[in-house]
Each structure stands twice: as structure tokens, then as C-alpha cells.
Amino acid sequence: MQHLNISTASILANLKIDALNPMQEASLIANTQYDNVILLSATGSGKTLAFMLPVLPLLDVTNKNTQALIIVPARELAQQIEDVFKQMGTGLKITSCYGGHKRETEENNLIEPPAIIVGTPGRLADHIRRGNITIDTITTLVLDEFDKSLELGFQDEVSFIISSLPSVEKRILTSATEAVEIPDFLGLTNAERLNYLPTEKDTANKLLIQKVVSADKDKIETLFKLICHLGNRSTIVFCNHRESVNRTSDFLAKQGISNEFYHGALEQQERDSALCKFRNGSTNVLVTTDLAARGLDIPNIRYIIHYHLPATEDVFVHRNGRTARMEASGTAILLLSSSEILPEFIDQGIEELMVPENSPLPEKPKWTTLFIAAGKKDKVNKIDIVGFLSNKGQLKKEDIGLIEVKDFFSFVAVRKNKVGEVLSLIRDERIKNKKVKIEVAK
Structure with missing residues (x-):
């Protein structure tokens, strides 16, 4: 077996990352010692690199067949993983497969088998049934954000895929929640469990707080890139003024981001319409003032973006209270210009989320x-x-x-x-x- 001739330091340099975080370092160590690893860590914490780095030493560069399969719940995640892997600069081929992508294009990409395939359960199962994937040579299996796959009802397809892989020796499972039950069909015997979920006093809600720093004083371009990076997830963007809400919503719409806006100057029917579209999935982005910070019972809001800093701690708490409700997880992101300083009531050491320059537009609502x-x-x-x-x-x-x-x-x-x-x-x-x-x- 011939291993890749590339160092972790070179990969990090290609990704413009200074160093691995503790979760990524722990994953590297655990994966050298255990065949089965479960990694629990919040969205945006760097899990892609945490499982990609341990997969690389398992790849034989002389083997011209597919050796690793990564199953993800959404096309955006498949695209993200493919982009990250290409940026790593390994020289190995990766192909993504997902619904909405031309199957003929994917079939052509699979004629010469890639070292790694990443895709959504339905499309991967379809390719396996059609004989487009060389399943016998796949020895490494990754299930990224498996909790979301369960939520989206992919269990039967995932079970079929795994039952079709006779040679798997290594399994890595990632999840953003402890609540997910691991099905027996995964074969995760004697798995090492790494738990890097947030451990604040409010752990029942699993709220992660991050910041994004914009190079520009006008943060609107960075907001657009951030929403593209987060993908097709339910998101509220908080602004401090109605005029800013209108401007931000209009800008995002012109860039192709489906969104609704909500503030006190709207007629009641307009307000009802905006909130209804957000609740029922006709749009996944709501741009609003603090009018929406209290009293709105909208389940499954994944992200809160503070486009403008909250004026008080009370406002901060109530904005964030729109996500991480009940046992669900959620993330609050503060968008800062280079000259803005976090208020004293916000932890100064919160994690910075690095936003790629180019991410695909989120999938349009169905x-x-x-x-x-x-x-x-x-x-x-x-x-x-x-x-x-x-x-x-x-x-x-x-x-x-x-x-x-x-x-x-x-x-x-x-x-x-x-x-x-x-x-x-x-x-x-x-x-x-x-x-x-x-x-x-x-």
C-alpha cells in the first residue's frame, strides 16, 4: 500500500488554517486507535477536516478504485465536503452525487472511479442499484451529520447502502446532537465516542455562539456569503432598524437568496404572510427587527444572525431564544466589521467562523x-x-x-x-x- 505524500501542515496551509482545533486533534488520535469513531460536535466546528484527515492515511494511491464513501443528508453538505477536499490539495479525485444534479454527469464522473465519493442517501443508493459504484473496494465509510439524515427519513436508504458494502473496515460517524439513536445496521461495535458539543449551563438547548468578521465596514456582502455557506437552513437575520431590514432583504433577493422581511411598519396581512412563508418552508431566511425577538413560536430555526449588534444583553438573549428551543440545537452568529467590538455581556473568546469566498447559492425552497x-x-x-x-x-x-x-x-x-x-x-x-x-x- 502506498500512502499519500502530503503532510498535515501542507493541507492546513492549502486551507489557510493556522492549526487544528482540539476536537480535530482528538479525532486524529482516536481514529488511529479505533476502527469505529463517533464524533459529536456542533455545526460549523470543523468536522469535515476532523474526519477527512483520518481518512487520508487509509487511501492507497495505487488503487484506482473507490476506497471511501461519505454519506451526507443534504446536497449543500456534499458540495462543501467536495470543495474542502479539493482545496486540501491531495491530488486524489472526489465526486459528489446528489438529487438535482444531472445523473448523466455523475455517471460520467464515476466511469473512472474516484478515490472518494460523497453524496446524499437517495442518489448514492440509485447509483449502487445501477452498478455505477465499485462497492467491493470501499473500506472506509463516513456518515456526516447522521442525526440530520434520521430527521429527514433517510434511514432505509442508508441501511441499503451499508448492506451493499461488503468490505468496510473503518467507520466514522458525526452528529450535532447526543439525542440521535445509532441504528444497529451501522455495525458500530466498540466505538470510541468523542463529545465536543457545547457545555454551557444551557446545554439542554445546545446553543453555539460564533462570530464572523467582515473585512468591509458595510457587512452586507459578507452576510450574503455567510448565508450561502450555511446552506438551506432556517435562518433569522436581525437588524436594528426597519430601513436596514428593507435594504438587506432587497440585496439578498437580488443575489438570489429567497427571503422575507418583517417589521412594525408592515400591515398585519403582510406580517402574517411573511411569518407564514417562513414557518411553512416557502422561504428559509427571515430578515427582521427585534419585533421578531419575542413571542414568535417558530420551530426548528437553525441559525440566528446578528447583522447588527444587540443593544442590550436582554435583546441578545431574546434574539437567541428563537433557536435551540426544546432539545433542538442552534447557532447564533454575530457579524462584525473589523472596527466593531463585542459588548461586555458577550463572551470575548467566542469561536470565529471562517466563511469561504465562494459557496453555492442555497437550494430554492420546494x-x-x-x-x-x-x-x-x-x-x-x-x-x-x-x-x-x-x-x-x-x-x-x-x-x-x-x-x-x-x-x-x-x-x-x-x-x-x-x-x-x-x-x-x-x-x-x-x-x-x-x-x-x-x-x-x-
Whole structure:
């Protein structure tokens, strides 16, 4: 077996990283001593390098077949890992496979097997079934952010993939939460467990606080790069003024980031529409003032971005309280210009998150919100709306998402690829024997 002729120092230099963090160092050591390693660490803590570095010594440069498979829950993560590996400068080939990517392109990339394949469960399983992946030579398996794969319902596909790999000797599992149960089909016997999750007093909420430093006084370009880096995750961006909210939202939209804005100058219907779109997944970014810092019950918000620094500790706490709710994890990120100083009530030693210059635009949401000009006062309820869209709009149950019925109007999430057809079908139809205006929510 011939190993790669590249040092860790050279890889770090290629990545423009000064040194490994404690979690990455611990992962390197553990992976030399154990065949199975479970690494628990928060999103954005450097897990990609923590598992990539231990994988490299396991690769035989003379072997022209695929030797390592990395399973991830989302295309953005597959793209990120591929980008990081290429920046490492090993000279070895890596290919990413994920839904939304042309399968023909991936098949061409797999003709000459890459040393490493990274991809989402559904697409990897598809390639295995088609015989496009040389499964017999894969000896290293990584499941990155496996907790998210379970959340997204990929367990059957992951089980199929693993059952198709007869030669795996090394397994590395990463997760951002302790709560995830490790299925038996993973074969993680006698696994070494490394726990680097946040250990603050509020550990039940697992809130990670980070900072991003912008080279520019106007931080808006850095905000755009940060949102691209974070990917298609539910995010609230807090600004201190309404004018800043409008400007920031408009800029992000022009750059291709689907978002909604929310502040006190909006009419109630506009506010309801913005929050509904954010709740139901029609958009994953909400730009807002501190109006949204209290009282909003929106589950599964992954990131809080403090575009402007909070004026008081109370504001800081309430903004951050929108994420890491119940047992969920969350991250609050303070976006600083080079001249800004953290307030005294914020830990001065918080971790800095390095944002790449170029990250792909987040995947567009799969839902669109329809506005229905009828509500509770018109004796219209959720069951009426589901029945109407199913019978008259010919939608299946899975094509109808969250429904919110207000007094005089309602909102309903519909699969984006079904919207044009359903609007055409229901154009002349009635709800409760009444002709009602239905359109894409503004």
C-alpha cells in the first residue's frame, strides 16, 4: 500500500488554517486507535477536516478504485465536503452525487472511479442499484451529520447502502446532537465516542455562539456569503432598524437568496404572510427587527444572525431564544466589521467562523404559499381547504403543507412544482359555494 505524500501542515496551509482545533486533534488520535469513531460536535466546528484527515492515511494511491464513501443528508453538505477536499490539495479525485444534479454527469464522473465519493442517501443508493459504484473496494465509510439524515427519513436508504458494502473496515460517524439513536445496521461495535458539543449551563438547548468578521465596514456582502455557506437552513437575520431590514432583504433577493422581511411598519396581512412563508418552508431566511425577538413560536430555526449588534444583553438573549428551543440545537452568529467590538455581556473568546469566498447559492425552497381570501369569519377551516385543493385542485396529501387560517384570509403551502397547474384547475371553482380570490401570496 502506498500512502499519500502530503503532510498535515501542507493541507492546513492549502486551507489557510493556522492549526487544528482540539476536537480535530482528538479525532486524529482516536481514529488511529479505533476502527469505529463517533464524533459529536456542533455545526460549523470543523468536522469535515476532523474526519477527512483520518481518512487520508487509509487511501492507497495505487488503487484506482473507490476506497471511501461519505454519506451526507443534504446536497449543500456534499458540495462543501467536495470543495474542502479539493482545496486540501491531495491530488486524489472526489465526486459528489446528489438529487438535482444531472445523473448523466455523475455517471460520467464515476466511469473512472474516484478515490472518494460523497453524496446524499437517495442518489448514492440509485447509483449502487445501477452498478455505477465499485462497492467491493470501499473500506472506509463516513456518515456526516447522521442525526440530520434520521430527521429527514433517510434511514432505509442508508441501511441499503451499508448492506451493499461488503468490505468496510473503518467507520466514522458525526452528529450535532447526543439525542440521535445509532441504528444497529451501522455495525458500530466498540466505538470510541468523542463529545465536543457545547457545555454551557444551557446545554439542554445546545446553543453555539460564533462570530464572523467582515473585512468591509458595510457587512452586507459578507452576510450574503455567510448565508450561502450555511446552506438551506432556517435562518433569522436581525437588524436594528426597519430601513436596514428593507435594504438587506432587497440585496439578498437580488443575489438570489429567497427571503422575507418583517417589521412594525408592515400591515398585519403582510406580517402574517411573511411569518407564514417562513414557518411553512416557502422561504428559509427571515430578515427582521427585534419585533421578531419575542413571542414568535417558530420551530426548528437553525441559525440566528446578528447583522447588527444587540443593544442590550436582554435583546441578545431574546434574539437567541428563537433557536435551540426544546432539545433542538442552534447557532447564533454575530457579524462584525473589523472596527466593531463585542459588548461586555458577550463572551470575548467566542469561536470565529471562517466563511469561504465562494459557496453555492442555497437550494430554492420546494414550497410556495397560496393566499386565500377567506378565513374563519367566512366559516372556512383547514379541512375545507384540504378538501378543496384535493378535489378541485387534484393535489395529493403530500403536496399540501402547513395551513394557517386567519379571520378573513388563509395561507396554505403547496409544492412549488404543482402551483401553476393547481391555480389553473381552481380558477373558476368555489369554496363553501363562494367564489374566492386565490393567488400566490405576495
